[in-house]
Amino acid sequence: MTNHSGLYQFSTSNPDSAGMVWTGLNPDEAREALVRKDKSKRDKRSSLKEAVDTFIKDGDNVAVGGFVNIRQPIAVTHEMIRHGFKDLILSFQSGGMAIDYLGGAMALAPDHFSFKRVELAYWAHESFGLSSIFRHLAENGLIEMEDWSNYNMSARFKAGAMGLTFIPCRSPLGSDILKQCRAKVAECPFTGHPIVLLPASNPDVAVIHVQAADPYGNCIIRGTDATCPEMAMAAAHTIVTCEQLVSHELITRFPKEITIPFFAVDAVVHVPFGAYPSSCRRHYYFNKDHIASFHALAGLLRKGNPGGLKAYYEDYIFGNHTFQDFIDRFPVRKLLEEQLSELENFERLA
Amino acid sequence: MWLTEETAYTPQEMIVVAGARTLEDNKVVFVGTGLPMIATVLARRTHAPGLIPVFEAGAVGPTLETGLPFSVGDSRTSSSASYTKGLNTAFELTQRGFCDFGFVGGAEIDPFGNLNSTMMGKFPEEYQKPRVRLPGSGGASDMAASCERTILIMPHEKRRFNEKLSYITSPGFLDGAPDARKRAGLLGRGPYRVITTKAVLDFDESTRRMRLIHTMPGETVESVQAATGFELLVSPAVSEFDPPTETELRLIREQIDPLGFFVKKPVKPQPMPNQF
Numbered sequence: 001m002t003n004h005s006g007l008y009q010f011s012t013s014n015p016d017s018a019g020m021v022w023t024g025l026n027p028d029e030a031r032e033a034l035v036r037k038d039k040s041k042r043d044k045r046s047s048l049k050e051a052v053d054t055f056i057k058d059g060d061n062v063a064v065g066g067f068v069n070i071r072q073p074i075a076v077t078h079e080m081i082r083h084g085f086k087d088l089i090l091s092f093q094s095g096g097m098a099i100d101y102l103g104g105a106m107a108l109a110p111d112h113f114s115f116k117r118v119e120l121a122y123w124a125h126e127s128f129g130l131s132s133i134f135r136h137l138a139e140n141g142l143i144e145m146e147d148w149s150n151y152n153m154s155a156r157f158k159a160g161a162m163g164l165t166f167i168p169c170r171s172p173l174g175s176d177i178l179k180q181c182r183a184k185v186a187e188c189p190f191t192g193h194p195i196v197l198l199p200a201s202n203p204d205v206a207v208i209h210v211q212a213a214d215p216y217g218n219c220i221i222r223g224t225d226a227t228c229p230e231m232a233m234a235a236a237h238t239i240v241t242c243e244q245l246v247s248h249e250l251i252t253r254f255p256k257e258i259t260i261p262f263f264a265v266d267a268v269v270h271v272p273f274g275a276y277p278s279s280c281r282r283h284y285y286f287n288k289d290h291i292a293s294f295h296a297l298a299g300l301l302r303k304g305n306p307g308g309l310k311a312y313y314e315d316y317i318f319g320n321h322t323f324q325d326f327i328d329r330f331p332v333r334k335l336l337e338e339q340l341s342e343l344e345n346f347e348r349l350a
Numbered sequence: 351m352w353l354t355e356e357t358a359y360t361p362q363e364m365i366v367v368a369g370a371r372t373l374e375d376n377k378v379v380f381v382g383t384g385l386p387m388i389a390t391v392l393a394r395r396t397h398a399p400g401l402i403p404v405f406e407a408g409a410v411g412p413t414l415e416t417g418l419p420f421s422v423g424d425s426r427t428s429s430s431a432s433y434t435k436g437l438n439t440a441f442e443l444t445q446r447g448f449c450d451f452g453f454v455g456g457a458e459i460d461p462f463g464n465l466n467s468t469m470m471g472k473f474p475e476e477y478q479k480p481r482v483r484l485p486g487s488g489g490a491s492d493m494a495a496s497c498e499r500t501i502l503i504m505p506h507e508k509r510r511f512n513e514k515l516s517y518i519t520s521p522g523f524l525d526g527a528p529d530a531r532k533r534a535g536l537l538g539r540g541p542y543r544v545i546t547t548k549a550v551l552d553f554d555e556s557t558r559r560m561r562l563i564h565t566m567p568g569e570t571v572e573s574v575q576a577a578t579g580f581e582l583l584v585s586p587a588v589s590e591f592d593p594p595t596e597t598e599l600r601l602i603r604e605q606i607d608p609l610g611f612f613v614k615k616p617v618k619p620q621p622m623p624n625q626f
Contacts, residue, residue, distance in 0.1 A: 067421070068421050069420075070421055070423035120486060121486055121487050121488055121489070122487060122488035123485055126383050126421045126422070127383050127384060130485060135482070138480060139481070139482065139483050141478060141479035144478060145478060149489065149492045150492060151437065151489065152492075155438060171491060171536075173521065173536050174531070177491060177519065179474065180473075185535075194534060224405075224407035224427075224434060225435055226436050227437050228436070279425060282425075288420075344416060345417070346429055
């Protein structure tokens with residue numbers, strides 16, 4: 001068995017007897033957390049502030065849901081920034097605006113908000129460009145990175161969700177990714193061929209935005225599930241924000257469409273436009289203009305001029321007491337435009 | 351105005367056309383946003399109506415008639431899809447053998463079709479503080495590992511075609527040794543074509559090094575070599591690639607990308623591995 005993980009220096013390394021450093025919960029702690037968890041079917045409706053205060057703490061490994069700029073949990077990230085946290089670990093496959101917001105907060109006010117490490121496959125914006133925030137933090141050595149592939153991160157959450165300690169995977173054998181992460185390349189005991197073993201990820205908390213939830217936390221996701229169900233099942237705690245809060249009677253008419261069951265969820269927050277300016281299927285398409293203006297300001301920050309981005313944060317995040325205040329900053333016409341665009345993507349009768 | 355120009359075409363359009371012509375009917379293609387997606391739609395509307403796109407966020411087989419997606423997880427990939435789950439499911443499809451083709455890109459490519467989309471600088475020394483930090487693998491390394499044949503798309507610039515990469519994100523033929531992929535445990539056959547702004551290339555069967563098979567119109571063997579940072583093999587049958595037909599251009603400009611969001615953009619001055 002090849003062990004490449006020696007390359008990695010963790011900022012708080014605390015290897016177990018097998019020499020493994022687990023970030024978030026180790027598999028035994030993850031099991032214990034679920035055994036002890038209050039799994040009752042109770043009303044979990046909450047405010048953003050209450051949910052973030054209760055379930056996220058300094059140093060936590062936070063799994064961030066969605067995929068690039070699809071269904072990112074923007075409302076929760078804004079609240080996390082207002083609250084302030086230190087030394088978080090962010091885990092995700094492909095991150096866009098939610099990760100940029102968190103990274104921008106750290107770049108501007110590291111004493112108020114910081115994460116020390118990212119476990120990721122991709123941080124940028126596909127068609128909308130690179131992340132200047134990521135470049136700024138990485139190229140200045142301000143965060144620790146552990147690169148994986150999209151499948152690796154997704155499968156790590158899946159292993160966590162399955163109650164396994166690791167999961168085998170075929171990719172990306174032969175790449176340098178396997179030289180800087182905690183994966184191990186082993187010989188398959190049945191074929192003798194090389195196989196990648198990925199350590200499970202059991203985050204302390206998962207933050208996820210969905211299309212519909214009931215007060216108990218049963219969730220329906222439309223379009224891509226991304227890796228949200230796996231994250232919710234793997235994490236010790238899950239905060240869900242939803243576009244639509246529906247009755248238990250309605251949502252249980254479609255039990256096979258419920259991809260996150262109530263007992264995996266700790267807080268349900270009704271936040272229409274909670275993924276905005278990223279997109280949310282059946283509700284709104286991207287606000288490309290807003291994403292572009294944020295990128296322009298982030299680009300200036302990377303070049304040594306943080307003024308514009310600072311003003312943005314003062315204006316749009318710190319200056320607002322609630323996420324609704326953020327949404328109120330957009331003209332109704334603009335919000336309608338994104339809703340109408342989405343109606344063209346997903347046509348349905350009124 | 352480029353919209354009314356009937357004979358001139360952009361390098362992006364040439365890449366789209368070359369990508370489309372490389373795809374085969376009734377096969378499954380694992381596709382990213384941008385140029386590969388336009389190539390896929392163009393192929394569907396010309397010689398390959400039965401071509402099936404798969405997106406890494408989980409959508410299988412959408413017709414893409416509601417418009418071009420901006421993301422591989424875009425709502426537009428879910429509309430009319432036969433099946434939509436999530437990332438795990440999509441990558442399980444590639445491992446299982448459902449994906450015949452995959453489009454992969456990067457910031458840097460070497461003679462064996464390995465790609466870098468992670469960092470510029472010394473690896474591993476500078477990994478935690480790279481000279482330039484790129485977005486990371488996304489699904490590119492998974493596609494390069496497990497799609498049966500990969501089509502690599504690159505802007506053809508000397509500084510991007512290097513004998514040695516800063517970092518191997520997406521495996522091609524690795525060190526080029528016979529059976530290097532098999533010995534590493536990789537499933538797919540590996541790089542099939544490289545489509546660039548200047549050429550179409552394949553890989554020599556005995557050395558697995560990149561080999562020039564077509565020059566794009568206006569380019570020569572010499573001009574392509576001059577824009578490449580390593581020695582290219584040249585096929586004895588090297589020929590000029592046929593320029594886009596009027597039909598192909600009309601489909602791209604009037605139906606597939608009428609706003610020119612992707613074909614009017616320069617071919618990536620910056621890398622975006624999921625995209626192109």
